[in-house]
Amino acid sequence: MKPVTSMTIVKSSLFRRPLRSIGLSAVVALLCAAIFGGLILSSSMNRGLDTLEKRLGADVMVVRYGYESKAQGAILRGEPTTFYLDPGALDAISQVEGVAAASPQIYVATLSAGCCSYPLQLIGIDPDTDFTVTPWITGQIKGALADGEIVVGSKISADVGSELQFFKRVYKVVGRLENTGMGFDTSIFMNITTAKQAAHDAARVSSQELQDNDDLISAVLVDVADGYDVKEVANNILRAHAAEYHLDTVVSDNMFNEVSSSIRNFTSYIRFFEIMIAVLTVLILLIVFSVTINSRRAEFSMYRVIGATKGRIFSLILLESFVISIIGAVIGIVVMSEIIFPFSNAISQSIGVPFLMPSVATILSAVAVSILAAVICGPGASALCAAKFTSKEVYSTMREVM
């Protein structure tokens, strides 16, 4: 037989009263899930924001008038879209004062692909002039992207060396990008020649016609020269060419600020609900542990009668609530992980902000903070009740239960 110790007493208590144990663990799990989920969500969004800043590359994106929100949706959330710009705009924009570099891109939405159950965004870049995507795909491939070659985003399930088919044309995967938390994760990059071919394929499938095969572009990405104000340059572009080429601009600072503001608002909501749930849970824990300890006065009184000191009763109660809290914390973290990690794409799309999984160190920190909160709140609540209980004389607690 196992020897009788505080731990065996606690184990017997937990296993012989499964409903009580499950109920208490569930309350702690709720607290832990709220804290862990809140921390992971907010740090994911903050990391997505950092990456957004780094990856956006261009200061200004010039698109056809009315398509600025679609362009943002494609970049931030990977919402596939197809739009085109008058190709003459590229040279015109390049001439505007303050423009250091201008590079065209083509955006084509696929219908479906073998790799994925949803449409993807094809992005064509000009390897000769691109300063936005090329710097961070250079490490992934050897040399420039050749015709028919593609680099896939991190969330597209296609291995390097495999082939993907869009609009009945086969493309070879030569690289895979690291996670960005942005729309780039569900995008496919190719050179502009290949993208033009894809655009024509897309038009053919959808029975639309494209005017000029050689000069087809969707957007112009602009790098503003040092010493110039980005917004001023964007305004200069609009003033000079908006009427002629039907242009609109997306200023990265604005987009960044907009997203940043969304994230700030969202993280504020998360913090608010996190605090609300934490406060409510602590109150519930206090009530539940108080009721539980109260219902066990006879048992604890008996321990005191047979010689257990207040300290040993106190430590027995704390040990039991500690075990419950650890179990609850693990359940809460596992359940919340099962919600957050597999559904990060859906969460990102529903809240409309970049969402990048935090590093392992950050996740471990969130786990540690959540467990710490649980083992402070659970045993803390029971310590308060235990202190109240043990402060009474033995005869009075015995009399209450007789």
Place this chain on the structure above:
Amino acid sequence: MADKSKSVTAQDNEDILVLEGVSKIYGELKALNNVDLKVKKGEWVAIMGPSGSGKSTMMNIIGGMDKASEGRVILDGMDITKESAKSLTNIRRDKIGLIFQQFHMVNYLTAVENVMVAQYYHSMPDEEEALQALDRVGLKERAKHYPSQLSGGEQQRVCIARALINYPKILLADEPTGNLDETNENVVVEIFRQLHNEGSTIIVVTHDPEVAAVAERTIVLEHGRITKNIINHNDYSKPINLRDYEGLSDEMLLGKG
């Protein structure tokens, strides 16, 4: 009634418990009023009295669960009147075995674990010794049963085993047969007889005149005062059957006899 059969030594004549002018005052109420009492080692004493007479208060004070407002309580040569709560816990643990009417078994521990938990809080759990204690009360075969699987009488016997496991100086029983049927009442009283014959000091608080009558001495409390001190002449060499005891008459108990 025959004389006691157990041998009496010089040490047996020593007082294990002395109450000197003990009072317990709650506001205007004197639950115990200047009580003097001496209990010898190995003596079996019953405390009787109507509700509110101070029996439980006296038991709590003797058992170190409450403190006297006035007077002195000397247990095994030690004045426990001014002891701290922690010290009283140690005194309860080392010197007193307590039995209650409601049994108070820990319901998620088996019978033997209920006994071992008393060992754990005293010193070191010893399963063999705990099983021996259960064997002594005829429950070794039920050692692995939980309280819910035991009858009231069996639960009370486990509590007696638990009270005895740390070799207490005094066994204090508060209405130990109050929740038992006649058969189990007999079993418990018979265990007390055996313990008494082995030299245990037993103090039993009871409402039952028959249970009071099988003790060596019956103290009657009324309004916090001892009003009667009755010596019973019982034969403890044979098993006790409560049916053979008429019990103490009301006249005897109320001081009219």
